[in-house]
Amino acid sequence: MTKPFQQHYGRLISLSMPCPGVSPADLLRHARGQPRSFWESARDGVAFAGMGIAVELMAWGANRFVEIEQQARALFENAVMLDEREPLAAPRLFGGFAFHNDFVPDLAWADFPPAHFVLPHYQLVRVRDSFWLTLNVHAPPGEDPRALAPDLREALLAQVDALQSEPPPLPPRSSARLAYPMPFEQWARSVERIVRQINVGELKKVVLARIAEASFDAPVDVDSALACLAQRYPDTYRFLFEPRPGRAFFGATPELLAQVNGDRVTTMALAGSIRRGATPDEDERLALALLDSAKDRHEHQIVVDEVRNRLASLTRRLDVGATDVMRLSNIQHLHTPISGVLREPRGILPIIATLHPTPALGGEPRAAAMRLIAELEPAPRGWYAAPVGWIDRRLDGQFGVAIRSAVVQATRAWLYAGAGIVAASDPQREWDETNLKFRPMLEGLGHTDRHGLGHLVGTRIATDTTDRHGLGHTDRHGYDGSPQIK
Numbered sequence: 001m002t003k004p005f006q007q008h009y010g011r012l013i014s015l016s017m018p019c020p021g022v023s024p025a026d027l028l029r030h031a032r033g034q035p036r037s038f039w040e041s042a043r044d045g046v047a048f049a050g051m052g053i054a055v056e057l058m059a060w061g062a063n064r065f066v067e068i069e070q071q072a073r074a075l076f077e078n079a080v081m082l083d084e085r086e087p088l089a090a091p092r093l094f095g096g097f098a099f100h101n102d103f104v105p106d107l108a109w110a111d112f113p114p115a116h117f118v119l120p121h122y123q124l125v126r127v128r129d130s131f132w133l134t135l136n137v138h139a140p141p142g143e144d145p146r147a148l149a150p151d152l153r154e155a156l157l158a159q160v161d162a163l164q165s166e167p168p169p170l171p172p173r174s175s176a177r178l179a180y181p182m183p184f185e186q187w188a189r190s191v192e193r194i195v196r197q198i199n200v201g202e203l204k205k206v207v208l209a210r211i212a213e214a215s216f217d218a219p220v221d222v223d224s225a226l227a228c229l230a231q232r233y234p235d236t237y238r239f240l241f242e243p244r245p246g247r248a249f250f251g252a253t254p255e256l257l258a259q260v261n262g263d264r265v266t267t268m269a270l271a272g273s274i275r276r277g278a279t280p281d282e283d284e285r286l287a288l289a290l291l292d293s294a295k296d297r298h299e300h301q302i303v304v305d306e307v308r309n310r311l312a313s314l315t316r317r318l319d320v321g322a323t324d325v326m327r328l329s330n331i332q333h334l335h336t337p338i339s340g341v342l343r344e345p346r347g348i349l350p351i352i353a354t355l356h357p358t359p360a361l362g363g364e365p366r367a368a369a370m371r372l373i374a375e376l377e378p379a380p381r382g383w384y385a386a387p388v389g390w391i392d393r394r395l396d397g398q399f400g401v402a403i404r405s406a407v408v409q410a411t412r413a414w415l416y417a418g419a420g421i422v423a424a425s426d427p428q429r430e431w432d433e434t435n436l437k438f439r440p441m442l443e444g445l446g447h448t449d450r451h452g453l454g455h456l457v458g459t460r461i462a463t464d465t466t467d468r469h470g471l472g473h474t475d476r477h478g479y480d481g482s483p484q485i486k
């Protein structure tokens with residue numbers, strides 16, 4: 001595998017230099033009209049943006065995780081770093097996977113193969129207050145990489161210069177026309193069918209999703225949408241994958257699928273939801289109701305148990321933290337942090353392959369839930385609810401679960417939202433919950449917030465099942481925009 005790949009592509013060479021004053025958002029604006037990628041992590045203050053494509057990796061079918069791993073290994077094995085000053089500026093692949101193993105791209109997803117990663121030609125990283133630009137190229141086979149260094153440095157300097165100029169203005173936004181192709185009656189029938197199958201013991205849980213279709217008079221302005229999501233949903237992972245101009249998948253997900261750094265793995269269970277309150281008191285009452293809800297606890301515990309089971313044989317230590325409430329502007333979720341030490345560190349991809357889809361997005365048992373999802377959902381999920389993120393040279397990386405997301409084709413966008421169905425689910429409540437989950441992307445796309453919750457910025461309150469006094473923190477830190485309390 002390694003050899004043919006390298007013969008075909010030559011050898012990867014990377015060079016970085018500081019790029020003061022140019023943010024990842026600026027790079028994206030300069031890169032309009034080219035392939036673009038973006039990742040901003042909720043918790044560690046690091047953001048990446050990519051422009052152009054130096055290398056792309058693709059794979060199909062159930063084996064797509066292994067094939068991307070092999071291709072990434074081959075790409076990075078003999079890579080030459082001409083500069084090693086800022087580790088986060090080292091080359092990184094950005095991309096993601098389709099939800100279903102047998103996904104065949106169609107309609108909305110025409111430009112999204114079942115697995116697709118790009119190494120950007122130019123890659124910018126923000127690390128706290130500093131900015132680094134990296135140039136990734138392939139030396140033709142046989143070429144001495146170091147001999148190319150002076151030319152590459154010159155090209156990189158010219159790019160830093162170009163990026164330091166004013167980015168082009170954002171176009172005016174046009175308002176969305178919305179359509180929801182699945183009528184409530186169909187949703188209700190599907191929920192009832194899942195509940196029946198749960199009641200006869202065939203299943204424990206299935207996550208059912210639906211779509212909102214938005215159309216605009218002008219091309220969808222992803223840059224403004226990402227800026228709005230960063231402001232309104234700071235406690236999320238924001239991502240953009242735009243392999244062709246105007247063909248984009250983007251979102252602001254609160255859910256980390258996995259992060260691997262050497263032998264450390266971090267993940268979470270996120271399932272069980274309730275709305276935000278209109279006042280701090282109501283908000284707190286709702287958080288307590290969520291923690292007390294047998295239905296939501298059960299829905300959540302299925303995810304915790306399954307993540308624990310799947311990671312058990314891969315880890316020599318696994319810590320499941322206390323369940324707390326994650327608060328986002330639109331919704332509150334039950335959340336359990338999970339972390340561990342891997343027996344055999346082999347990077348992020350085997351972990352992703354093991355975890356995807358967790359019962360927060362698929363169901364339990366997995367195979368039966370996946371069959372039912374394919375049968376009941378009229379349109380394919382594409383990359384919705386699947387892993388999206390980045391892979392570094394060591395094959396470590398960070399992947400979110402691509403929920404609170406939309407796929408864009410020029411003037412149209414398809415938004416996705418799902419809800420976990422368990423025995424005690426009520427069709428109307430689950431439908432309302434998906435409406436709450438559509439809200440971030442609708443806001444991002446310029447649809448106004450009619451529910452007046454604009455003042456509630458993402459916070460998290462610390463609680464556990466036995467000791468709820470952590471809820472008191474909201475009084476002191478509540479609605480002031482602080483990204484996280486813990």
Ligand SMILES: C=C(O[C@H]1C=CC=C(C(=O)O)[C@@H]1O)C(=O)O
Binds near residue numbers: 207270359437
């Ligand atoms: C499937 C989605 O959310 C998942 C993540 C958090 C809470 C969920 C729930 O309560 O149903 C879902 O499992 C979605 O946002 O489309």
